[in-house]
Amino acid sequence: MEQVVKKNDIVEITIEDIGANGEGIGKYQGYTLFVKDTTVGDRAKVKVMKANKNYGFARLMELVEPSAYRVEPRCPIAAQCGGCQLQHMDYAKQLEYKENKVKNCLTRIGGFLEFNMEPIVGMEEPFYYRNKSQFPVGKRKDGGVAIGFYAGRTHSIIDTDHCYIGAKVNVDILKFMRNFIEKYHIEPYDEGNHRGLLRHILTRVGYRTGEVMVCLIINGNDIPHRDKLIEGLKKIPGMKSICLNINREKTNVILGDTIVPLWGETYITDYIGDIAYRISPLSFFQVNPIQTKKLYDIALEYADLHGDEVVWDLYCGIGTISLFLAQKAKMVYGVEIIPQAIEDAKTNARINGINNAKFFVGAAEDVLPQKYKEENIYADVIVVDPPRKGCEQSLLETIIAMRPKKVVYVSCDPATLARDLKFLCEKDYEMVKVRAVDQFSHSVHVETVALLTRLL
Numbered sequence: 001m002e003q004v005v006k007k008n009d010i011v012e013i014t015i016e017d018i019g020a021n022g023e024g025i026g027k028y029q030g031y032t033l034f035v036k037d038t039t040v041g042d043r044a045k046v047k048v049m050k051a052n053k054n055y056g057f058a059r060l061m062e063l064v065e066p067s068a069y070r071v072e073p074r075c076p077i078a079a080q081c082g083g084c085q086l087q088h089m090d091y092a093k094q095l096e097y098k099e100n101k102v103k104n105c106l107t108r109i110g111g112f113l114e115f116n117m118e119p120i121v122g123m124e125e126p127f128y129y130r131n132k133s134q135f136p137v138g139k140r141k142d143g144g145v146a147i148g149f150y151a152g153r154t155h156s157i158i159d160t161d162h163c164y165i166g167a168k169v170n171v172d173i174l175k176f177m178r179n180f181i182e183k184y185h186i187e188p189y190d191e192g193n194h195r196g197l198l199r200h201i202l203t204r205v206g207y208r209t210g211e212v213m214v215c216l217i218i219n220g221n222d223i224p225h226r227d228k229l230i231e232g233l234k235k236i237p238g239m240k241s242i243c244l245n246i247n248r249e250k251t252n253v254i255l256g257d258t259i260v261p262l263w264g265e266t267y268i269t270d271y272i273g274d275i276a277y278r279i280s281p282l283s284f285f286q287v288n289p290i291q292t293k294k295l296y297d298i299a300l301e302y303a304d305l306h307g308d309e310v311v312w313d314l315y316c317g318i319g320t321i322s323l324f325l326a327q328k329a330k331m332v333y334g335v336e337i338i339p340q341a342i343e344d345a346k347t348n349a350r351i352n353g354i355n356n357a358k359f360f361v362g363a364a365e366d367v368l369p370q371k372y373k374e375e376n377i378y379a380d381v382i383v384v385d386p387p388r389k390g391c392e393q394s395l396l397e398t399i400i401a402m403r404p405k406k407v408v409y410v411s412c413d414p415a416t417l418a419r420d421l422k423f424l425c426e427k428d429y430e431m432v433k434v435r436a437v438d439q440f441s442h443s444v445h446v447e448t449v450a451l452l453t454r455l456l
């Protein structure tokens with residue numbers, strides 16, 4: 001059968017959906033085309049660049065009729081930068097798109113036809129929300145220093161001092177750093193030949209506490225003129241921690257293992273709800289604490305704890321959800337695969353005076369089945385918050401065998417969420433309600449919380 005389009009054809013289509021990377025999706029005579037830089041509702045002339053059997057990729061040539069949902073991105077480099085995919089889309093429409101994405105996955109992959117989907121929880125201020133930023137440092141073609149972000153899917157740096165989703169204080173930090181690097185001839189790192197010193201500038205900010213951290217990732221053991229560096233950075237309001245991170249490897253992993261304190265503490269503190277968390281350069285911490293609080297409030301509401309429950313929190317990270325739940329439960333057990341995260345979880349429990357949370361290092365799919373078999377552990381509620389690949393089937397089987405009254409599933413990928421819920425609901429569970437939360441405006445990501453209860 002002959003294909004509807006071939007390479008270099010120019011066709012006119014209407015964009016009806018958005019793909020996983022934010023690209024517009026439209027159909028020409030039933031044939032699907034993916035088109036970057038377009039959004040739902042655009043009518044556009046596009047040129048076919050690659051035509052596979054069932055779908056192809058095309059380039060935007062002309063916007064015949066722009067979508068009513070198009071807005072001018074606030075950030076001038078939004079189109080090139082790999083950070084934001086949806087800034088050209090009205091925020092209300094972004095939320096609708098994310099909610100539909102969850103709904104569609106639950107229907108198509110999960111096989112759920114009717115379910116109680118509560119309205120998506122959006123952000124009040126969809127700009128300047130990230131509490132952590134990592135700016136690569138390199139050389140411009142003209143020899144000057146480049147600090148900014150990687151262009152989408154590449155390692156070429158777009159030079160900028162202003163990220164519209166990062167903390168506002170970053171603008172002052174980057175301005176100072178650019179001057180410092182130029183004045184004292186600090187050599188930017190070159191990925192190509194593994195030479196040069198300064199690789200990345202990492203900043204972390206406590207939104208509630210106002211505390212600021214700057215950590216310079218270097219391919220060396222020290223930075224020249226460190227007195228001048230400290231003198232300048234500590235003038236920035238809120239500065240609490242200035243440190244170096246040593247990374248001498250030829251790798252694109254950003255951070256190395258060693259932290260060298262230069263001034264102040266090696267951590268900052270921030271809160272989610274009433275719980276304080278200590279955050280070091282290497283700690284994992286949710287990047288949008290305001291929305292995280294809303295996400296955890298929903299998880300807590302769904303868990304509906306009264307004070308006498310035993311809760312297991314699987315994939316617990318630094319214990320963020322565990323400690324939140326511990327305020328309302330008899331006992332919380334957390335399981336996490338990264339040992340350092342469990343150390344942080346224990347510290348966080350201690351500094352908050354929480355005694356009813358216990359943490360275990362290991363893969364959830366190993367720890368839970370083993371403890372169930374050997375110690376016959378029990379749970380009233382099991383919370384899971386897995387990475388994008390979702391839960392192993394063996395873990396889901398153990399959950400079913402343990403027969404908790406409730407399962408609260410927190411997910412960062414609606415496709416694997418739908419797959420796992422299907423598995424649980426084919427056995428003894430029923431999906432009661434589900435709610436999406438936007439933690440990352442202008443990106444295609446969406447978080448979801450689902451409540452399952454045991455049928456018998």
Ligand code: SAH
Binds near residue numbers: 318387
């Ligand atoms: N609940 C935490 C972290 C969720 S992110 C929070 O809200 O902050 C998912 C976590 O799962 C990460 O910390 C990751 O290290 C951990 N992880 C990944 N695979 C795992 C596995 N097989 N078993 C246990 N934890 C795992």
